[in-house]
Amino acid sequence: MRSSFAQFGLLLGALFSTAVYAQDGNTTTNTDYEVISAPALSSDEIEREVLIEIASNGQQLVAVGAHGNVIRQDESGSWIQANVDSSVLITSVDFASAEKGWATGHHGVILTTEDGGQTWTRQLDGFQLMELEKAFYQKKVATLQERLETEEDKEVISELEWQLEEMQFQISNIEVAEEEGPSKPFLDILAVDEQTAFAIGAYGTFLKTADGGANWQVISDKLENPGGYHLNAIIARNSDFFIVGEAGLLFSSENSGEDWTRLESPYRGSLFGAHLDNANNLWVYGLRGNAYVSEDKGQSFEQIETGTSVNLSAGVATDSGEQLIVGHSGTILKVDAALNVELLRHPSGSVMTDIVVVNDGEWLMTGRSGLLHWPAKVTEEEALASQQGAQ
Known part of the structure; x- marks a missing residue:
């Protein structure tokens, strides 16, 4: 059920129309970065705020979204706003245990919780990210310069000079x-255990922590991504890890993220989400209703006849073996084991960004209208969301 969305200014345009996931370099720079350290905005209607992703810590659901908004469901089923020391748009959340979790957001922010999602504190921000990346590339430059001093093969020298120019750029x-x-x-963020997590983002950003987030390491060089395309979603089961991204990017690792292989993608457009089903089949999906499934860890794919051209954001497998994939315009795809698709539409018509199965036949989605239910609840709140989603 992994999905991702970018800069809030583009999020609303991308999320609600054609979905690209990072700020255009030509966009006017916003020099006000108080949102990085400003506490999350409080809201009287936290369930109706823009929400991007939802995850379980094993005991309760936690959803994240705009203005640093993190909400968690208590034992009574009510949603409570968490204490968050940042008000950036939060794009993803994942838990390693009932207590330990991470969330990521704009302006290079990584948040962590030690109490199951009640409170969140910053472990990293965009200023620190720039320091990490600069040191990473400076080290690469020094290594390349040392090799050039002793290398005699002209072809190797040419390749090293190209790499050096790229690092300096x-x-x-x-x-x-x-x-x-x-x-x-x-x-996106992937919590492997209480010490290990991977964070991915725009322009090929790829980080790892092995000490609970006390330190983050740049590992972008582990991926064959010379174009610096955006990395949109990362998923894992056991030692099998996968990343999907812009321009059909697709990577796999068979050793828990230590080494990565670029796979031949079934689609050249952007892939926004991915999930693994109960049989460990890999599902990927993205622009214009494109969805694919692989039974051999991404070596080959079969296209799903989705019957829609809307962008698809996230998906999840049900206990009964069906796949649920959500996207724009209230779209929910229900795919059976024979790959037959039932096209459902939420009455809100809203953009939906993530989905979890609450009970058999009952699902909870996040998106532009906040939390939405299936079957849709006939309440004043959901009716209002439906009206807003149709606008």
Whole structure:
């Protein structure tokens, strides 16, 4: 059920129309970064705020979204706003245990919780991310320069010089960002255990922690992504890890993220989400209603006849073996084991960004209208969401 969305200014345009997931470099820079450290905005209608992703800590559901909004469901079923020390748009959330979890957001923010989602504190922000990336590329430059001093093979020298130029270009970009301020959004987080997590984002950003988030390491060089395309979603089961992204990017790892292989993608357009079903089949989906399933860990894919051209954001497997995939315009795809698709539409007509199964036949979605239910609840709140979603 992994999905991702970018800068809030583009989120509303992308999320609610054609979905690209990072700020255009030509966009006017916002130099006000108080949102990084400003507490999340309180709301009297927390369930109706824009929400991007929802996850379980094993005991309760936690959803994240706009203005640093994190909400968790208590034992009575009510939703309570968490204490969050940032008001950036939060794009993803994942838990390693009932207590330990991470969330990511815009302006390079990574948050963590030690109490199951009641309180969230910053472990990283965009200023620190720039320092990490600059040191990473400076080290690469030093290594390449040392190799060039002793290398005699002309072809190898040419390749090393190209790599050196690319690393220096990356440093130049960071130096510009240092003057203008951080703008890179993180787009997804994968919590492996209480010590290990992976964070991915715009322009190929890829980080790992092995000490609970006390330190984050840049590992972008582990992926074959010379174009610096956006990384949109990361999922895992056991030692099998997968990443999907812009321009059909698709990567796999068979050793818990230590080494990565770029796979041949079934689609050249952006892939926004991915999930693994009960049989460990890989499902990926994205632009224009494109969805695919692989029974061999991404070596080959079969296209799903979705019957829709709306963007697809996230999905989940049910206990009965069906797949649920959500997207724009209230779209819910229900896919059976024979890959037959039942096209459902939520009456809100809203953009939906994530989905979880609450009970058999009962699902909970996040999106532009906040929390939405299936079957749709006939309440004043959901009726209002329906009206807003149809606008």
